[in-house]
Amino acid sequence: MSQDIYNFIFIGLSFGLYIFIAFTSRASSTKEYYTAGGGVSPFANGMATAADWMSAATFISMAGAVAISGYDASRFLMGWTGGFVLLTVLMVPYLRKFGKPTVPDFVGDRYYSKLARGVAVLCAIFICMTYIMGQMRGVGVVFSQLFGIKIQSGVLVGASIVFFYAGLGGMKGITYTQVAQYCVMAFSYTIPAIFIAIALTNNFVPQLGLIGDFTLDGAKIPFLEKVNNINTELGFSEYTSGELSKVNMFCITAALMCGTAGLPHVIVRFFTVKNVASVRKSACWTLLFISVIYLTAPAIGSFSRVNLITKLHNTSYANAPEWFKDFESTGQMAWVDKNEDGKIQYFGPGKSESNNNHVFVGGARPMYPADDAPAVQLKGIHGERLLANKADLTNPNELWFGNDIMVMANPYMGGLPKWVIALLMAGCIAAALSTAAGLLLVLSTSISHDLMKKIVKPDLSDKEEVNYARAASFIALAVAAYFGINPPSAFIAKTVAFAFGLAASSFFPTLLMGIFSKRVNKQGAVSGMLFGIVFTISYIVYFQFLGGTSQDYLFGITPEGIGFVGMIINFVVTYAVSLATPPPPLEIQQMVAEIHVPGTAVQAMGDDDAGVGGEGI
Amino acid sequence: MSDSSHATPGTGDTASGDARTLARQRAHRRSSLKVILCLLPIWFVVSYGCGILFRDWLDANAPKVGNAPFGFWMAQQGSIICFVLLLVVYAVWMGKLDDRFNLEDGQE
Numbered sequence: 007m008s009q010d011i012y013n014f015i016f017i018g019l020s021f022g023l024y025i026f027i028a029f030t031s032r033a034s035s036t037k038e039y040y041t042a043g044g045g046v047s048p049f050a051n052g053m054a055t056a057a058d059w060m061s062a063a064t065f066i067s068m069a070g071a072v073a074i075s076g077y078d079a080s081r082f083l084m085g086w087t088g089g090f091v092l093l094t095v096l097m098v099p100y101l102r103k104f105g106k107p108t109v110p111d112f113v114g115d116r117y118y119s120k121l122a123r124g125v126a127v128l129c130a131i132f133i134c135m136t137y138i139m140g141q142m143r144g145v146g147v148v149f150s151q152l153f154g155i156k157i158q159s160g161v162l163v164g165a166s167i168v169f170f171y172a173g174l175g176g177m178k179g180i181t182y183t184q185v186a187q188y189c190v191m192a193f194s195y196t197i198p199a200i201f202i203a204i205a206l207t208n209n210f211v212p213q214l215g216l217i218g219d220f221t222l223d224g225a226k227i228p229f230l231e232k233v234n235n236i237n238t239e240l241g242f243s244e245y246t247s248g249e250l251s252k253v254n255m256f257c258i259t260a261a262l263m264c265g266t267a268g269l270p271h272v273i274v275r276f277f278t279v280k281n282v283a284s285v286r287k288s289a290c291w292t293l294l295f296i297s298v299i300y301l302t303a304p305a306i307g308s309f310s311r312v313n314l315i316t317k318l319h320n321t322s323y324a325n326a327p328e329w330f331k332d333f334e335s336t337g338q339m340a341w342v343d344k345n346e347d348g349k350i351q352y353f354g355p356g357k358s359e360s361n362n363n364h365v366f367v368g369g370a371r372p373m374y375p376a377d378d379a380p381a382v383q384l385k386g387i388h389g390e391r392l393l394a395n396k397a398d399l400t401n402p403n404e405l406w407f408g409n410d411i412m413v414m415a416n417p418y419m420g421g422l423p424k425w426v427i428a429l430l431m432a433g434c435i436a437a438a439l440s441t442a443a444g445l446l447l448v449l450s451t452s453i454s455h456d457l458m459k460k461i462v463k464p465d466l467s468d469k470e471e472v473n474y475a476r477a478a479s480f481i482a483l484a485v486a487a488y489f490g491i492n493p494p495s496a497f498i499a500k501t502v503a504f505a506f507g508l509a510a511s512s513f514f515p516t517l518l519m520g521i522f523s524k525r526v527n528k529q530g531a532v533s534g535m536l537f538g539i540v541f542t543i544s545y546i547v548y549f550q551f552l553g554g555t556s557q558d559y560l561f562g563i564t565p566e567g568i569g570f571v572g573m574i575i576n577f578v579v580t581y582a583v584s585l586a587t588p589p590p591p592l593e594i595q596q597m598v599a600e601i602h603v604p605g606t607a608v609q610a611m612g613d614d615d616a617g618v619g620g621e622g623i
Numbered sequence: 624m625s626d627s628s629h630a631t632p633g634t635g636d637t638a639s640g641d642a643r644t645l646a647r648q649r650a651h652r653r654s655s656l657k658v659i660l661c662l663l664p665i666w667f668v669v670s671y672g673c674g675i676l677f678r679d680w681l682d683a684n685a686p687k688v689g690n691a692p693f694g695f696w697m698a699q700q701g702s703i704i705c706f707v708l709l710l711v712v713y714a715v716w717m718g719k720l721d722d723r724f725n726l727e728d729g730q731e
C-alpha cells in the first residue's frame with residue numbers, strides 16, 4: 007500500500023472517532039454547552055487542556071526549533087511549561103472563584119467599567135489572531151505535505167476545515183473530543199521518537215538516548231558530543247551552547263511563561279471541573295500530559311539534526327532519498343548547486359566570510375518560476391527543481407529547508423514504517439485543529455458576547471449573538487489564512503511567541519493585580535493594558551515588518567522577548583495611575599477579599615450571562 | 624505553620640462563630656500565600672537560575688547528567704520535571720490547608 011492510503015486510513019479513522027465522540031457527548035443544556043456542566047473529572051480535563059494547549063507550534067515547530075538552535079530552543083521548552091506553574095498557583099483558583107470564565111468578563115467586572123471590558127476584548131482579539139496565524143501556517147504545512155499541494159492551498163483547505171469544525175458541538179463535546187486528540191498526539195509524537203532512539207542510541211527511552219551514547223554503525227561516543235561535532239564541523243555553533251544572549255533568553259522565557267498565565271483559551275478550561283480542589287488536580291494532570299511531549303521534543307530535535315545531516319550532506323542529488331524530493335516538490339526543501347558538483351552541501355555561518363548561511367540573497371524564502379515556464383527554467387541538469395531566487399554566493403550553503411518540517415520529516419529520515427508516518431500526520435492535524443478551534447471560539451465569543459452584547463447592544467437576541475460570532479470567526483479565519491500564507495516570521499513557534507508576548511504585556515499584570523490588590527482601580531488597569539500592549543505591538547511591528555535592524559534593539563532584546571518589558575511597563579503604569587486616582591468602590595474591594603476564601607462563590611454560575619465559556623457558541 | 628492557632632475548626636453558628644470564621648479565613652489566606660511564596664522561588668531557581676543565569680557555571684562545575692552538561696540538561700529536561708513536581712506539591716499542600724481550616728470547597 008502506498009503512503010497516501012495509510013495516511014487517509016489513519017486520518018479518516020481519527021476524524022471518525024472525534025465526530026463520534028462529539029456526537030455522543032453533545033450538550034443537552036446551556037450549562038453543558040458553555041462549561042460542560044462543570045462535571046468533567048480532573049484527569050479527563052487535564053488531557054483535554056493538554057490537547058487544547060499543545061498547538062501546531064508545539065507539535066510541529068518546536069522540535070524543529072530545537073534541531074536548528076539546540077540550547078537556545080530551551081526558551082520554548084521552559085517558557086511553555088513553566089507558565090503553568092504561574093497559572094495554577096497565581097491565577098486559576100482565584101479566577102475560578104470569581105466565576106467569570108472569559109478574561110474580558112473578569113476584567114469588566116473586577117474593574118467595574120465598560121471601557122476596561124472593551125480594552126480587554128481588543129487585547130484578546132490581538133492575542134488570539136496572532137496565535138491563530140501560527141496555527142494556520144501549521145495546518146498548511148501538514149496539508150501541503152499530505153496532499154502534495156502548495157502551502158497556500160494547504161492553508162486554505164485547513165482554514166475551511168477549522169471553520170466547520172469550530173461550529174460543531176459545545177464545550178462538553180469539545181472536551182471529550184480533545185481527550186481523544188491528546189491520545190492521538192501523544193502516541194504519534196513518542197512512537198517515532200522511540201524507533202529513532204533505538205536506531206541512533208540503542209536506547210528505547212528517547213530522553214535517556216539524548217543523554218546516552220551515539221551507537222550507530224558500531225560507534226560509541228556521547229550523543230551530545232556527536233551532535234556538537236557535527237555542528238562545529240559544518241560551521242554551526244555548538245549544539246549545547248547556543249548563541250542567544252542571556253538577557254534575551256531570560257526575557258523570551260519570561261514573556262512566554264507570563265503569557266501562558268494570561269492566555270484566555272487556557273483559563274476557560276478550568277471552569278469545566280467541579281471545584282477549586284479539582285482545578286488544582288486538573289492542572290497537575292495537564293502539566294504531566296504536556297511534559298510527555300515537551301520532554302520528548304529535545305530528543306526528537308537532536309535526533310533529526312543528526313539524521314538530516316548524515317542523510318543529506320555531501321550526498322549527490324541523484325542519490326538523494328525519495329523524501330527529499332517529496333519535500334522539494336512542495337517547496338519545503340530546496341537545493342541550489344552553488345559549486346556545481348551535483349552534491350548537496352549544508353554549511354553553517356562559520357564557513358563563510360559574510361557570517362551567514364543564506365542560500366538565497368537576503369535570506370529570502372525560495373521562489374519558483376511559474377508552472378508554465380519553459381522546461382529549462384523548471385528542471386536543472388541533475389533533475390532538481392530550479393528556483394527564481396538569486397543564490398547568495400558569499401557562502402557555500404546549498405540546502406534550504408523550512409524549520410517547521412522537522413517533525414514530519416523525522417520518520418522519513420529514520421526510514422520508519424508507513425503506518426508510523428500516517429499516525430504522525432493524524433497527530434499533527436489533531437494538534438492544529440484542537441487549538442485553532444478553541445482559539446477561534448474564544449475570539450468569536452469575545453466579539454459577540456463581551457463586545458456586542460455587553461457593550462454595544464445589550465438587547466441582542468441569542469440568535470443575533472450567534473450570527474455575530476459566526477461572522478467574527480469567518481473574518482478572523484480569513485485574516486489568519488492570509489498571514490498563514492505570508493507568515494510574519496521564519497517559523498511557527500516564533501509567530502506564536504509574539505502572541506504570548508502580547509498576552510504577557512496586557513492580561514498578566516491586569517489579572518494578577520486584580521486578584522491580589524484591592525487598591526488597583528479601573529483607571530490603572532485600562533492605562534496599564536493599553537501602554538503594555540501598544541508598546542509591545544509597536545516594537546514587534548517595527549522590527550518584523552517595517553525593517554528595523556537588530557542594532558536598534560532595546561537592550562538587545564528581540565521582538566519575541568519584548569513582551570516581558572511590556573509587562574513591566576504595564577505593572578508600573580497600572581500601579582502608578584491607581585495610586586494617583588481614587589480607590590475602587592467598597593463592594594469591589596470586598597469581592598477581591600472574597601476570592602481568596604475557598605467555599606463561597608462570589609457570583610453563582612448559571613444566571614443569564616455568567617458562565618458563558620469562551621468555547622461556547 | 625504557626626497560623627493554625629488562629630483556626631479552630633468546627634465552631635458553632637453563634638455570633639462569635641462569624642468572627643471566628645472570618646479569622647479562620649484570614650489565617651487560611653495567609654497560609655496559602657505562604658505556600659505560593661515557598662514554591663515560586665523554587666520555580667525561579669530551577670528554570671531561570673539553573674537553565675539560564677548560572678548555566679555556564681553549572682555546565683563547567685556541576686556533575687553531568689548522563690552525558691549532558693548540568694545546565695543544558697536543566698534547561699531542556701530538568702526544569703520541566705521540577706515544574707510537574709511543584710504542581711503536585713501545590714495540590715497536596717493546598718488540599719491539606721483546606722482540610723485543616725475546615726473550609727472545604729462547596730459543590731458549587
